[in-house]
Amino acid sequence: MPESTTSPQTARARRGRPRSGLRSLWKSPWFDIAAIIIVVVALMALFPSLFTHIDPRDCDLSKSRLGPEPGHLMGYDIQGCDYWSNIVYGARTSLEVGVYTAAISFVIALVAGSLAGYFGGVVDSVISWTSNVILGIPVGIASLVILYQFRSRTVWTIVFVLVLFSWAATMRYMRSSVMQVRNLEYIQAARGLGVGPWRILGSHVIPNAVTPLIVMTTLSVGAGMAAEAGFSILGVGLKLPAFSWGIQIALASQDGNWQIAPLLMFFPALMLGLTTLAFVVLGESLRDALDPKARR
Amino acid sequence: MTALLDVQNLSLEFRSPGNPPIAALQDVSLTLDRGETLAVLGESGSGKSITAKAIMGILPKPASRITGGRIMFDGDDLLTLPPTRLRRVQGARIAMVFQDALSALNPVQTVATQIAELYRVHRGMGKKQAHAAAIEMMRAVRIPDAANRADDYPFQFSGGMRQRIMIAMALALDPDVLIADEPTTALDATVQAQILDLLGEITQERQMALLMITHDLGVAGQLADRALVMYAGRVAESGPIGSMFESPAHPYTKGLLGSIPSAAHRGGDLPTIQGLPPDIARRPPGCSFNPRCGYATAQCRTVLPHLDPFAPDRAAACHHKGEVIADAPVGA
Amino acid sequence: MLRYTLRRVLLMIPTLIGSTFLVYLLVFLIPGDPVTRLAGGEKRLSDSTIASIREQYNLDDPFFVQYAKYLWGVLHGDFGHDFNGNSVSTLIATALPYTVVLALTAFVLKLVIGVCLGVWAGLRQGRLPDKFNLFFTIFFLAVPGFIIAYFSQYVFGIKLHWLPISGVQAGFPLAFVMPAMVLALETASPLARLSRTSLVDTMRSDYIVTATAKGISPQRIMWVHALRNAFMPVVTYLGLSMAALLGGSVLIETIFNLPGLGGTLARAIDTQNGPVVVGVSIFLLLFYLVAALVVDLLYPIIDPRVRHA
Amino acid sequence: ADGTTSLVAVNNGEIGRITGAQNPGSQIAMAICEPLTGIEEDGTVFMRGAESLESDDQVNWTVKVADGHTFSDGTPITAETYVDTFNFVGAGANAMPSNYAYGPIKGYDELNPAEGKATATEFSGITLVDESTFTIEMKSPNNDVPYILSQLAFCPMPESAFADPVAYDKEPIGNGVYTLEKLDPQVEAVLKKDPKYQGWVPDGAADQITFRVYTDTNTAYQDVVAGNADLLRDLPPGLIAQGRNALGEEGLTAIDSNALETYFTWPTYLDETFPIEVRQAFSMIVDRATISKDLFKDATVPAGSLMPNSVSAYREDACGEYCTYDPDAAKALIAESGFTGTIPLNYSSENTTDAATALAVSNSAKEIGLTVEPKPVPAAALSETINSYELDGPVIQLWGSSFPAASEWVASVYIDANYRLKYTDAEGQAAVDAALAAPSQEEADALWQKSEDRILADQVIQPLYQQVRYIAHTTCATPHHAGGDQQIYRTAVTCS
Amino acid sequence: MPLLELESVRRFYKQKHTMFSRGTHGQVRAVDGVDFTVDQGETVGLVGESGCGKSTLARIICGLEAPSEGTVRWNGADVGAMSAADRKSLLHREVQMVFQDPHASLDPRRSVGQSIAEGVTTHRLLPASKVDARVGELLTQVGLNPEHAHRYPHEFSGGQLQRIGIARALAVEPKLLVCDEPVSALDISVRAQVLNLLNRLKRELGLSIVFIAHDLDVVQHMSDRIVTMYLGKVVEQGDCDDVYAATAHPYTRALLSAIPRKLAPDERLERVVLEGDPPSPIDPPPGCPFHTRCYAAVERCATDVPALRSVPGGQPAHHASCHLAEQITRSRVGMVSTLPSPLSLSERNQ
Numbered sequence A: 001m002p003e004s005t006t007s008p009q010t011a012r013a014r015r016g017r018p019r020s021g022l023r024s025l026w027k028s029p030w031f032d033i034a035a036i037i038i039v040v041v042a043l044m045a046l047f048p049s050l051f052t053h054i055d056p057r058d059c060d061l062s063k064s065r066l067g068p069e070p071g072h073l074m075g076y077d078i079q080g081c082d083y084w085s086n087i088v089y090g091a092r093t094s095l096e097v098g099v100y101t102a103a104i105s106f107v108i109a110l111v112a113g114s115l116a117g118y119f120g121g122v123v124d125s126v127i128s129w130t131s132n133v134i135l136g137i138p139v140g141i142a143s144l145v146i147l148y149q150f151r152s153r154t155v156w157t158i159v160f161v162l163v164l165f166s167w168a169a170t171m172r173y174m175r176s177s178v179m180q181v182r183n184l185e186y187i188q189a190a191r192g193l194g195v196g197p198w199r200i201l202g203s204h205v206i207p208n209a210v211t212p213l214i215v216m217t218t219l220s221v222g223a224g225m226a227a228e229a230g231f232s233i234l235g236v237g238l239k240l241p242a243f244s245w246g247i248q249i250a251l252a253s254q255d256g257n258w259q260i261a262p263l264l265m266f267f268p269a270l271m272l273g274l275t276t277l278a279f280v281v282l283g284e285s286l287r288d289a290l291d292p293k294a295r296r
Numbered sequence B: 001m002t003a004l005l006d007v008q009n010l011s012l013e014f015r016s017p018g019n020p021p022i023a024a025l026q027d028v029s030l031t032l033d034r035g036e037t038l039a040v041l042g043e044s045g046s047g048k049s050i051t052a053k054a055i056m057g058i059l060p061k062p063a064s065r066i067t068g069g070r071i072m073f074d075g076d077d078l079l080t081l082p083p084t085r086l087r088r089v090q091g092a093r094i095a096m097v098f099q100d101a102l103s104a105l106n107p108v109q110t111v112a113t114q115i116a117e118l119y120r121v122h123r124g125m126g127k128k129q130a131h132a133a134a135i136e137m138m139r140a141v142r143i144p145d146a147a148n149r150a151d152d153y154p155f156q157f158s159g160g161m162r163q164r165i166m167i168a169m170a171l172a173l174d175p176d177v178l179i180a181d182e183p184t185t186a187l188d189a190t191v192q193a194q195i196l197d198l199l200g201e202i203t204q205e206r207q208m209a210l211l212m213i214t215h216d217l218g219v220a221g222q223l224a225d226r227a228l229v230m231y232a233g234r235v236a237e238s239g240p241i242g243s244m245f246e247s248p249a250h251p252y253t254k255g256l257l258g259s260i261p262s263a264a265h266r267g268g269d270l271p272t273i274q275g276l277p278p279d280i281a282r283r284p285p286g287c288s289f290n291p292r293c294g295y296a297t298a299q300c301r302t303v304l305p306h307l308d309p310f311a312p313d314r315a316a317a318c319h320h321k322g323e324v325i326a327d328a329p330v331g332a
Numbered sequence C: 001m002l003r004y005t006l007r008r009v010l011l012m013i014p015t016l017i018g019s020t021f022l023v024y025l026l027v028f029l030i031p032g033d034p035v036t037r038l039a040g041g042e043k044r045l046s047d048s049t050i051a052s053i054r055e056q057y058n059l060d061d062p063f064f065v066q067y068a069k070y071l072w073g074v075l076h077g078d079f080g081h082d083f084n085g086n087s088v089s090t091l092i093a094t095a096l097p098y099t100v101v102l103a104l105t106a107f108v109l110k111l112v113i114g115v116c117l118g119v120w121a122g123l124r125q126g127r128l129p130d131k132f133n134l135f136f137t138i139f140f141l142a143v144p145g146f147i148i149a150y151f152s153q154y155v156f157g158i159k160l161h162w163l164p165i166s167g168v169q170a171g172f173p174l175a176f177v178m179p180a181m182v183l184a185l186e187t188a189s190p191l192a193r194l195s196r197t198s199l200v201d202t203m204r205s206d207y208i209v210t211a212t213a214k215g216i217s218p219q220r221i222m223w224v225h226a227l228r229n230a231f232m233p234v235v236t237y238l239g240l241s242m243a244a245l246l247g248g249s250v251l252i253e254t255i256f257n258l259p260g261l262g263g264t265l266a267r268a269i270d271t272q273n274g275p276v277v278v279g280v281s282i283f284l285l286l287f288y289l290v291a292a293l294v295v296d297l298l299y300p301i302i303d304p305r306v307r308h309a
Numbered sequence D: 001a002d003g004t005t006s007l008v009a010v011n012n013g014e015i016g017r018i019t020g021a022q023n024p025g026s027q028i029a030m031a032i033c034e035p036l037t038g039i040e041e042d043g044t045v046f047m048r049g050a051e052s053l054e055s056d057d058q059v060n061w062t063v064k065v066a067d068g069h070t071f072s073d074g075t076p077i078t079a080e081t082y083v084d085t086f087n088f089v090g091a092g093a094n095a096m097p098s099n100y101a102y103g104p105i106k107g108y109d110e111l112n113p114a115e116g117k118a119t120a121t122e123f124s125g126i127t128l129v130d131e132s133t134f135t136i137e138m139k140s141p142n143n144d145v146p147y148i149l150s151q152l153a154f155c156p157m158p159e160s161a162f163a164d165p166v167a168y169d170k171e172p173i174g175n176g177v178y179t180l181e182k183l184d185p186q187v188e189a190v191l192k193k194d195p196k197y198q199g200w201v202p203d204g205a206a207d208q209i210t211f212r213v214y215t216d217t218n219t220a221y222q223d224v225v226a227g228n229a230d231l232l233r234d235l236p237p238g239l240i241a242q243g244r245n246a247l248g249e250e251g252l253t254a255i256d257s258n259a260l261e262t263y264f265t266w267p268t269y270l271d272e273t274f275p276i277e278v279r280q281a282f283s284m285i286v287d288r289a290t291i292s293k294d295l296f297k298d299a300t301v302p303a304g305s306l307m308p309n310s311v312s313a314y315r316e317d318a319c320g321e322y323c324t325y326d327p328d329a330a331k332a333l334i335a336e337s338g339f340t341g342t343i344p345l346n347y348s349s350e351n352t353t354d355a356a357t358a359l360a361v362s363n364s365a366k367e368i369g370l371t372v373e374p375k376p377v378p379a380a381a382l383s384e385t386i387n388s389y390e391l392d393g394p395v396i397q398l399w400g401s402s403f404p405a406a407s408e409w410v411a412s413v414y415i416d417a418n419y420r421l422k423y424t425d426a427e428g429q430a431a432v433d434a435a436l437a438a439p440s441q442e443e444a445d446a447l448w449q450k451s452e453d454r455i456l457a458d459q460v461i462q463p464l465y466q467q468v469r470y471i472a473h474t475t476c477a478t479p480h481h482a483g484g485d486q487q488i489y490r491t492a493v494t495c496s
Numbered sequence E: 001m002p003l004l005e006l007e008s009v010r011r012f013y014k015q016k017h018t019m020f021s022r023g024t025h026g027q028v029r030a031v032d033g034v035d036f037t038v039d040q041g042e043t044v045g046l047v048g049e050s051g052c053g054k055s056t057l058a059r060i061i062c063g064l065e066a067p068s069e070g071t072v073r074w075n076g077a078d079v080g081a082m083s084a085a086d087r088k089s090l091l092h093r094e095v096q097m098v099f100q101d102p103h104a105s106l107d108p109r110r111s112v113g114q115s116i117a118e119g120v121t122t123h124r125l126l127p128a129s130k131v132d133a134r135v136g137e138l139l140t141q142v143g144l145n146p147e148h149a150h151r152y153p154h155e156f157s158g159g160q161l162q163r164i165g166i167a168r169a170l171a172v173e174p175k176l177l178v179c180d181e182p183v184s185a186l187d188i189s190v191r192a193q194v195l196n197l198l199n200r201l202k203r204e205l206g207l208s209i210v211f212i213a214h215d216l217d218v219v220q221h222m223s224d225r226i227v228t229m230y231l232g233k234v235v236e237q238g239d240c241d242d243v244y245a246a247t248a249h250p251y252t253r254a255l256l257s258a259i260p261r262k263l264a265p266d267e268r269l270e271r272v273v274l275e276g277d278p279p280s281p282i283d284p285p286p287g288c289p290f291h292t293r294c295y296a297a298v299e300r301c302a303t304d305v306p307a308l309r310s311v312p313g314g315q316p317a318h319h320a321s322c323h324l325a326e327q328i329t330r331s332r333v334g335m336v337s338t339l340p341s342p343l344s345l346s347e348r349n350q
């Protein structure tokens, strides 16, 4: 065989193609916006005092539900507390609950869905059976009862319950796309190379089947944030007074408060929406970056 | 008189993030008339399929970009034709057989549906009628037991059968131009002969123009009137197939013909063109073929040869075509 | 295929038993004694009354005895009673039609909205419709459902007088249009997103190029070629959501005053009425299981390469 | 169309039990029931099913049943009907939720032993005299008997009801102004005026009343605004402001005599943990005026008394300094007590106004360095904790009277079955007993106030606010109430 | 003992995937009772009509598909009875396949370098640091550029992908390479390079090859032995020279005669044109499956199934399933004169 005209080393130096497309992420303005939102919200969660000097519980009841004014950009909440600092301090719980829940159930769904979809048979039956039982239980009571058993509840307790009841549904997306991919010829080719089932799953099936799961997971970040509020209100969530966007939305929605002061609803919903948007865009960019055909 | 299909100086680039664009096609020109068969030969990876896709208007987006040239079909420039008018050309007047038939067929539609779709979309036929016509086409390309297999899915067919489905699809609407990208590679000799006969018949009877990409010089010789040899994204040589095979004017063509195996080689190595096939991302300066060329001179390493006509209907992009022709003919 | 179906149907039995047991246990474990609240808000029942009521509903038995008695009843077609003396079967039978009508209407609307939005965005990837899809999704995710519900009640009920504000008095379709629409909008986001993304993925396949070469319009390519290929996750979602819709959206049923299953279940949980909770749950679970089975049976029809073991 | 009037009233939530219960079917029960007595708007009693009700000693009461009154199915109502009903409902074994109302009658304890089987099947205090007369003997002197007998718990039931009271509840046969035409617990109940009914009919009572189930207040409100429903009671704060604009004066009525009050209650078994100074301080950091005005937008009024203004013994400021917002004094008190812990403030998680209150209290406690932890508890769990004396801190509790009498407010604090505070106080109890036996209202009121002062001094129960009932209605409906308690069937209706 | 041994292997596919289909009715008989062996260092050319079951057979050999009936023995061990670990370390380590459709058999989300390296890393053939170099070497061997390793499948031409498929299979250094039309999309020069490479590996490492191709010149050049299939069955097999020179089955003959030879048009004697439609593998005709299209068919062909047996008068290893094998061998119908005549061949063989 003839020799190559250039040695591999010089060639690589000349056309330094990144192995994965992750670097191209930074090229998209949408991704930038999403990244900025996430960074800002994360900063809020970590260092709320960077964003506000007002104690969120320094309240004056007579200012209840007053609108924005200088120094109080978002006005006052129902209790007459500065709403902006409430929002800032709410970032932590909301972000933690939303992101942890989404991330953990993503992982569980990924694993369970892949196993069920790829191996089928008994594995599938067991996993599907479990998920069916979970889906058949009314989440309302189940989470109430479970959370009630915990005397001290942290963010992780909430996340635990939310994950417990969310992986069962998301698992099915993974399962279905794995079922679609598992018989394709390149999977057979890998099998023919003697690649073990786990490697096949990890490096061939999952990358080609994970898209729907990413979509559903990023969308669920907001859902987790909202669900946390329900627990707090019911008395099985975090110890009150707690701050979170979910609680703020829930309080604003009670007793017709939103009719008197719609902004109380607007601001936390906006934050929740922006954060979800950021994660959705992030997921979308990630997906594009992982798909060699999508790169521009 | 202009030809039915006239590709002029087509140039095309591939782009990918973080890399300089790759000029996949440079100044590719070709013409094709009614009833004529043009064989496109050339190195693997030289841009044959890309040329075909460019004509079809189905280049991969957003990776590729046409940087120059025109594709005239029946008086229209396909590159600037509005989408709705282009669609009336695609499939109906210009049709294409794709190189890899499994990926090119929709995995979740039965093969008959996919053929019938053409009748339904372009001819407005009813469902039943289109289905029947589809089965008829499947028979024409010699799918055994066509009526019974019509409702099978592509993955249930063998490689050659899928390829024939692609051919059936391309021929379904009696196109004016058929672009066939290695249409018979997966067919055994008997079926291949039948399909080639069928193609020959259609070009004769219906004055269809056939642009046939192939590596099988036998097939080319049997079917084509003219041939076009591509090398590294450029046209190396073009001309009537007979005279070209007899006296190639480009060293690559010559090398190609010289690589045809014969009984004499049994047990030993087959002849090849020396050197490594070029990478279009890194063409050497001057003539792309110069590192592998026995005729190469200093001029070849610096000056890009143009596709010069030299005999009636023949052209070659070589600084030394005279010498090449003069050398003794090669091969069988 | 038939074997697979049979096996799945048989598997439903342990699933049902497992779930009812769990649900019953959960109700049992809900903190607090349901009976103490029967007198209403403020007044407290006398101890003797509480004792009598507990006896009446078997509440003084240990858990397993309660469950056994319940199961025994179920096997004899008696699903028990709520604390107001309504039989659970009647409750379900009256609530079910509303829920089914609402769920089906919402399902159809949602399917149309979600898939159309997805396809539209997929067709114009990166352009305005795509962005619209994104913002639609986020908007309906972030804005609480009741705002949309109240807003549409205000606009279409009070201002325009097109539709009744609430209740079932107007019958189908009038009474169901608005709640179904709101429910559909509220839940169409994931569908829109999912179908859009799956479609975009699919649109990068080679056979889409073939379709283009056949001179088929982008719309037809989307609907006929890409959609079915992209449909696996979408159908999965639809299956799950059909079951969820039949479970009823408590919020929408509450706001629009539809006496459906969701509300029945929510109230039963609230009053810790085991028989009702379990009764409704069995029902919903059955829906869910059937939906899951249908979806699983649909997979190989959507994509013939999928086989069930 | 034919000149008949009709009313569509909002029923908050599913129609539960109608007969023999407090809520939520009681509005329907009121319309189909004619108790022995009735209550006027100003809180005075008048005879309905009874022709007369007399007693010399406030212990033994003689009831003469009005002649010719029948159940809607035509069955005549006699003294025996009442006696049978009372014996039935009063017996705990029959599991009638309204059983508690019979507590003051002699023989109740034998019928309702705290544990074990009942030792009697009939009230020893109730005797049938003749066809139209029976007597009731109370445990102790009780001048509230005319009020007590106005309660739904004392509605007569036909004999057929006793066999299966649950079935009867679905098709009740009443003796009141209306009969139940149609009942669909999840959708609506339709009542029609009973043409055969002989007794007292409220002015302007509609020919037909529909109780339509609404599960969402805002929706109900919108339907009232749109004219699809006529009457909605208990508007939440957010809707009151809204209603003022949308409905105006003629569409929004506030009942100015109140019958619901919210308290902080401190179980006495926690006295060690939370000494009296702490309780006093706690009460003083509550800014009742601002809570009512700003937090609840006037849906409540600050309470300074354990009784609401619908009771004649009511004083505006019985509580004095401890119900006045004074953080500095509170701080001093806490310092004095040396208390450093956390006060968990329990409330029912279902109650959104309690939640807002708890948070407000917690916020203002923080200003003086006191930690109050708002602690929502699922309603059933909360009742159970209260009933089993296992609270860990004060609890926000709502109390509503069944009739406008001071006993319903002050006396109930001493009855352990109500708040479960384990509160006893000999002096206060004596005042209560005396008040119940007092011959005149003035004397009684003075005694009530005295016992109220005792309770307030012990700080076991602290007034917070009284709910103001706001009613949204269409112009054709004029809401009516009886001593602060709105009774829908008494709404005067002008539209057809 | 042959390296690979297939014993009456069958593979039926359910055609219509309805809920209730059962039994063998309506099944595609893709492979219908094939006995097949490959020896160490041997190249077996597998030819046959499109759709006759070659790829299916190839997949069965590589253990990618289980036969419906029959046994496959690799190195004497029954593949069907192997444990998963054995399969990996024995079968997949030593038998590799080059897929007919190079595009579909490459993971679109992995760079071709990753795909090629996969076999090497799976079987831990090389330390991680040397894998890249090995990939580069393999790419060079098949005439591609080492830096192409970082590209993704969709960035390659059909012929390039085909070579990547070959590189992937060679990466594992198998004992048996099953090539399903490995060079069909390559121009002659590159094809020659690849074929030379395969032959070199065979010479140097004793690689065995099952070579499926339609280009009979290539098959002839590569193969020691030829197997012809028709409708899921083996109809002729024997040493390459014997089959080419003394073709005993009319179908093989038809195949040989159909090679397009524009370059030497006049050397063809007579082309055998197959009449009629190819029969259906769902419902194969009775008797000899080829009789419906056979130019030499006689009455008994329609009823009697011919057995695969030694060609009378030919080499003992030369088998054909034709009642008329002897006549066919003698006739010159469809023979191509560029090939040595049967006579001279037998002379040479002696």
Ligand SMILES: Nc1ncnc2c1ncn2[C@@H]1O[C@H](COP(=O)(O)OP(=O)(O)OP(=O)(O)O)[C@@H](O)[C@H]1O
Pocket (backbone or CB within 6 Å): B155, B156, B157, B158, B159, B160, B161, B186, B187, B188, E013, E014, E015, E028, E029, E030, E031, E048, E049, E050, E051, E052, E053, E054, E055, E056, E057, E100, E281
């Ligand atoms: N998964 C499948 N389901 C149903 N039928 C199948 C399947 N795979 C192959 N077949 C059928 O089996 C027969 C043999 O197919 P195979 O791919 O082995 O043919 P082949 O000899 O490789 O043909 P070619 O040369 O055209 O590639 C064909 O009729 C084909 O339609």
Ligand SMILES: Nc1ncnc2c1ncn2[C@@H]1O[C@H](COP(=O)(O)OP(=O)(O)OP(=O)(O)O)[C@@H](O)[C@H]1O
Pocket (backbone or CB within 6 Å): B014, B015, B022, B024, B042, B043, B044, B045, B046, B047, B048, B049, B050, B051, B060, B063, B099, B280, E154, E155, E156, E157, E158, E159, E160, E185, E186, E187
């Ligand atoms: N998306 C892409 N990005 C970058 N390069 C590409 C892309 N698609 C094709 N190429 C390159 O373009 C060149 C021409 O490809 P084309 O498919 O036209 O070759 P071909 O002549 O048809 O070869 P073959 O005979 O092997 O099919 C090849 O070198 C290929 O690597």
Ligand SMILES: [Mg+2]
Pocket (backbone or CB within 6 Å): B048, B049, B050, B099, B181, E157, E158, E159
């Ligand atoms: Mg090509």
Ligand SMILES: [Mg+2]
Pocket (backbone or CB within 6 Å): B158, B159, B160, E054, E055, E056, E100, E180
């Ligand atoms: Mg094949």
